[in-house]
Amino acid sequence: MRVPAGLMIAQWSLLIGLGFLVVVLYRQLGRAFHRPREGQELGPPLGTRAASFSYARVPDRGVFRVSPGDEAEPVLLAFVDPTCPSCERLVEELGVAETSGELADTRVLLLMSDPPAYIEISEVFSRTTLEIGQILEEKTIDSYRATATPLLVAIDTEGTVQAAGSAVHISQVRAFHRACNGPAPVRDFSVVTVNTDSTTTTPADPSVAGTN
Amino acid sequence: MTVITLIAKSLLAVVLIVAGAAKASELSSFTSTVRLFLPRAARVRTAHAVAVAIVIAELLLGASSLMFPGERWIGVIVFATACTFVVASIYGYLNHRGRSCTCFGALSSRRFDRFAIARSIGLAGVGAVAMLNVQASAVALTMVDRLLVLISVAIVALSSATASRALLLGRQVTSEGSTP
Numbered sequence: 001m002r003v004p005a006g007l008m009i010a011q012w013s014l015l016i017g018l019g020f021l022v023v024v025l026y027r028q029l030g031r032a033f034h035r036p037r038e039g040q041e042l043g044p045p046l047g048t049r050a051a052s053f054s055y056a057r058v059p060d061r062g063v064f065r066v067s068p069g070d071e072a073e074p075v076l077l078a079f080v081d082p083t084c085p086s087c088e089r090l091v092e093e094l095g096v097a098e099t100s101g102e103l104a105d106t107r108v109l110l111l112m113s114d115p116p117a118y119i120e121i122s123e124v125f126s127r128t129t130l131e132i133g134q135i136l137e138e139k140t141i142d143s144y145r146a147t148a149t150p151l152l153v154a155i156d157t158e159g160t161v162q163a164a165g166s167a168v169h170i171s172q173v174r175a176f177h178r179a180c181n182g183p184a185p186v187r188d189f190s191v192v193t194v195n196t197d198s199t200t201t202t203p204a205d206p207s208v209a210g211t212n
Numbered sequence: 213m214t215v216i217t218l219i220a221k222s223l224l225a226v227v228l229i230v231a232g233a234a235k236a237s238e239l240s241s242f243t244s245t246v247r248l249f250l251p252r253a254a255r256v257r258t259a260h261a262v263a264v265a266i267v268i269a270e271l272l273l274g275a276s277s278l279m280f281p282g283e284r285w286i287g288v289i290v291f292a293t294a295c296t297f298v299v300a301s302i303y304g305y306l307n308h309r310g311r312s313c314t315c316f317g318a319l320s321s322r323r324f325d326r327f328a329i330a331r332s333i334g335l336a337g338v339g340a341v342a343m344l345n346v347q348a349s350a351v352a353l354t355m356v357d358r359l360l361v362l363i364s365v366a367i368v369a370l371s372s373a374t375a376s377r378a379l380l381l382g383r384q385v386t387s388e389g390s391t392p
Contacts, residue, residue, distance in 0.1 A: 006218050006281040006351035007361065013222035014278070014364040017230055021371040024319060028378045083248065083311070085240040120252040121244075 043151055043164025044144050050075075050155045051143035055109075055133030058116045064133070066109070069159025074180035075107045079144065079151040081114045082122035089168045090150040095128050097173050106180055111135050111146075154179040214350050218281060220341040224290055225277040227335065229365055232270030233372035234317030238380055239263055245314045249303065269293070275365045277342075279358045282351035287343040294339035297332040305329055317376035 044050060050068035057064060068075060078094060080087035091110060097103050110132045112118075119125045119132070135141060144153060144164075154163035154176040163179035235242045239260070246266070247259040273293060277286050304313060304324030313324050322328055353361070 007357045009218040009222050010278040013226045017226040021375045024375045083244040121247045
């Protein structure tokens with residue numbers, strides 16, 4: 001039986017495509033068994049002094065400087081972008097906590113690197129009453145190790161980083177808020193997994209996070 | 213020449229299938245990218261609908277291009293789609309340089325840059341070759357042949373979605389906007 005060239009080439013192409021995808025999957029499986037390298041960790045090291053930084057407030061473009069430790073109240077810094085669905089969820093939850101008065105004793109600042117015009121893309125960012133600032137210096141991203149978004153950083157009144165990592169649920173926002181006011185640094189707030197759609201973040205220390 | 217045309221046709225079709233399925237597995241990120249191309253006033257629901265339409269179109273085009281390789285009009289649509297990619301990559305480069313294009317979901321972290329433009333032009337070139345006529349005997353597929361191709365397409369699409377999902381879950385954080 002003679003096989004048409006069209007069928008043979010189509011099947012070979014699909015087989016090669018499938019082979020490529022299997023390699024991708026196995027590569028990912030290999031990565032899953034290795035811890036991230038030091039340079040790939042998210043957020044500043046816990047217990048260290050949070051870096052000072054400048055930002056341009058959106059939309060008025062006024063430039064302000066934040067010096068953790070000199071602030072009268074703890075600070076919750078959220079590194080978020082309007083084009084990131086998980087960030088929208090975090091902003092939504094922060095807004096809920098702010099409205100309910102839970103964060104009354106804490107300064108909440110949303111820091112974004114996207115152009116200010118991008119805020120219009122996101123309904124959540126457009127309607128939030130939380131303060132939004134655009135990062136002005138690249139070193140801010142480096143010093144907070146904001147290698148990905150969303151990143152939430154809890155800083156106490158002494159300017160010490162008490163918690164850092166990804167967060168999207170209200171329970172996590174509350175845990176970060178508690179960490180801001182807590183006497184001892186949270187041991188480990190690193191992220192295990194995050195899913196863009198259902199965004200399931202599992203902080204490493206269940207005694208601190210995941211509690212309502 | 214028939215073999216080259218068929219290879220070009222198959223290559224482009226597989227790219228469309230892999231890209232479509234990977235996008236489908238990470239639709240929210242792709243919706244965010246689509247929002248960059250729509251008027252600011254456009255609602256999220258609109259962007260989502262456009263994103264879904266693009267994903268379906270890519271999967272349908274890829275599958276039909278493989279199942280009906282003799283149909284020239286499908287080749288023309290595939291070429292037009294590849295030209296759209298060129299326009300999108302140029303627009304992305306001019307307006308959203310450096311942002312992730314999520315063209316292949318989480319499978320790739322390609323961004324809107326010069327390389328993306330060159331890549332899409334390359335794809336359009338492949339699409340142009342894929343439009344050429346082929347010998348009728350080389351594309352005389354029976355219904356059983358087409359069913360076989362369809363099953364293979366489904367397996368590749370499923371694998372692509374799974375691989376994209378695995379990459380996404382394995383990452384510490386999300387890919388979109390990952391470099392503030």
